[in-house]
Amino acid sequence: MIYLKCTIAGVLAVLAAAILLVIVVVVGISILSRSQSSEAGSVGWDPISLARPFTWLVLVLGIFLVGFSWEFFRVRSK
Secondary structure: OHHHHHHHHHHHHHHHHHHHHHHHHHHHHHHHHHHOOOOOOOOOOOHHHHOOHHHHHHHHHHHHHHHHHHHHHHHHOO
């Protein structure tokens, strides 16, 4: 049962990080687009740069492990 709780905590950590990432990106692009003058053009980004699966795998696995270990050590100390 401990491992199930820890796995759920890890998955929730990944979901929370994904939601937070979307919010930060939207706010950041909004702030950058307002601070640029209209003569400079629009703020753009390259979505292809995000398509590297190894980078995403390492990031998601790292966040999962942090959430899993956080819950595991919290439950084991009780």
